[in-house]
Amino acid sequence: MVQSTASTVDDWLRAVDLKRAPILARVRDLALKHFGIETESMRYGMPAYAGDAASPAFAFNSQKQYISLYVSPRVHAIFAEALSGLDAGKSCIRFRKPEQVDLDLLDRMLAHTVRLGAVSC
Secondary structure (H helix, E strand, O other): OOOOOOOOHHHHHHHOOOOOHHHHHHHHHHHHHHHOHHHOEEEOOEEEEOOOOOOOOEEEEEOOOOEEEEEOHHHHHHOHHHHOOOEEOOOEEEEOOHHHOOHHHHHHHHHHHHHHOOOOO
């Protein structure tokens, strides 16, 4: 699933690979914990949270080869040491296997995103 046409995150989750669905649901739970349900939307074919109309503060996707998490470059820089050794770009963190997703690290990163008011990933 590269770019979904789902109109809701629930529909999107029903369409993802069954092996990835549990971890993606947990990623969503963390996003809702930090941003709230009122900020949830589908942008660019993936779940997105907070931010302005053009740029969400956090988003995630189930790509062909990866689970991708998109965070603000500001937050990404704060956690550069924790992200070393991972497949990570300026604002994207990629995991080949669902069990590699570090939910504790993501929880801390999302808390910082909210605290900093970071609005663009």
